[in-house]
Amino acid sequence: MKTRFFRTSLALFLTLSFLFSLSLSALADEYPTQETVVLEDTSIDVSSLYEEAVEVEGDVLDVAARSAILMEAETGSILYEKNTTEHLPIASVTKVMTLLLIAEAIDEGVMKLDDMVTVSDTAASMGGSQAYMEAGEQMSLHEMLKAVAVASANDGAVALAEHLCGTVSAFVEKMNKRAKQLGMTETLFLNPTGLDDDEVPYSCARDVALMSRELVKHELIFNYTTIWMDTIRNGQFGLANTNKLIRFYNGATGLKTGSTSKAKYCLSATAKKDGMHLIAVVLASETSPERFASAKTLLNYGFATYALITPEVDTSPVKVWGGSKNSVVPTYDITSIQVRKEQKNRITYKVTMDKEFVAPIAKGQVLGKLQFELDGTLIREIPLTATDEVPKITFMERYKRLFTLWFT
Structure with a gap:
């Protein structure tokens, strides 16, 4: 019985295999x-995809600055440029890189917003724009970021640098390393503040746009760069944003102002409308009103001329x-x-x-x-x-x- 079943199964298998081979x-x-x-x-x-700068006649856009650039943040497309690689001091616009390194450290879990940052003697001694921090004072990382992003506090920038890297020199090394990674070939950072009393650090409009583009990838930063007025120290110290576009330009998201006698008036201005994020960098304007007017001109041109689609x-x-x-x-x-x-x-x-x-x-x-x-x-x-x-x-x-x- 078993032998018959086996023979029958074998015959069926061979038949199916033959048919299968024919099918194959x-x-x-x-x-x-x-x-x-x-x-x-x-x-x-x-529409057309512009990887290079759009040629704009010099008398079309009134940009009162030695150097300027307009970049779309997502694609990196350059929409306008003027002397974009000229070496210039950028004053407190340097803090874009300082904020970027802090934002990256937060994203990586190295730092937390509720971390307490201790102000050193070096940080407390900073001149220029400041939050008048005292040596030994402790402030949360959240409030430090607010002081730097809103009021451009030099003491806060140094305190953050020391908190992340231990020393200012180690932080500056990290700044220059990150700049190289971003393709910022015309930049040399010497401090986290942009102060240029002694040696003069330098960058260029293109490089400022590159680091600004990287910073705006961190949504956290807009919690600070879009503040118009706020306080720290439990409401005892008022802050007012040095970037007037935050108050007076619809869609403004940041980013950082800067001014010294050597750098004149500088600005990395960002704004977002209809899903498109633009970066307008203006360096070495003669007056503060001129830098804001020039940035506004660039942003208006970008939003009026271009759109972003997928x-x-x-x-x-x-x-x-x-x-x-x-x-x-x-x-x-x-x-x-x-x-x-x-x-x-x-x-x-x-x-x-x-x-x-x-x-x-x-x-x-x-x-x-x-x-x-x-x-x-x-x-x-x-x-x-x-x-x-x-x-x-x-x-x-x-x-x-x-x-x-x-x-x-």
Whole structure:
């Protein structure tokens, strides 16, 4: 009885295996020839993508500054520039880097807002703008940040530097190291305050924009840079923001002012409207009103001329042969792109990709490309990649698939 059952099962198995092998041959004959197809769609409402500065005639924008730049924060696109790499002292705009290092330390868990910071003799001796901190005084990191971001307190900047790195010199080394990482090739920091009484530190408009762009990635900082008036020491000491745009420019989010006799009047101004965050840097204006007016001119120009959009492209699943799954979904990674408003509706895109693929497919494997064109000229190319892994189908998976096909 057992022998008969065994023979019957063996015969059935061999029969199915024979049919299975025939099916595999048929499937092999149907494998794709990797034909490439191009799909076109002109429905996207986007514009030219500007990676370089937009050329603006000198008499169009009234920027009363030796050096200036306008940058879009998310993409890093430069929308206007004037002497952007000239070495200049930047006074308290230096504190953008000081605040950046503190914000990064908080994000990394190295520091907490309720940490108590002790003011050293060195910090208490700082001149210039200050919160009149006394040696030995303790203040929370939260209040220290407020004093530095709002009132540009030099004593607070030094206290924060010492709290993070132990010494000012160690903090300055960290500042210059971070600047190098950000591509700030025309910058030399000598202190966390920007004071230039003795040696003169320097930077340039482009580098200030780069570190400002990095700082605004930390949402925490806006809790301080958007304050117009506040207090510290339980309401006993008043603070007023040195950045007047916070009070008088709609959408202003920061960032930092600076002025000395050598640097003149400087400003890194940030503002956000309609989802677009702009950075306007103005260095070496002759007067304080001129720096604010120039920053406002740059911001107005940027918001009036550009917009920020994220294009959406339909990418349907594509066929996969010989895989554990029958299809894979292509995806793409694109940041928002800068739009020049008068060129809307002139962008087209093309999806270039094989119609079918053969397993295995690795997650992230390049399947094709997505191309954006303006008036027929290529302006951006992005790879299309596999959303998921598709392993090659195993013998048993094939067997189960055919068995299900035949008997259901």
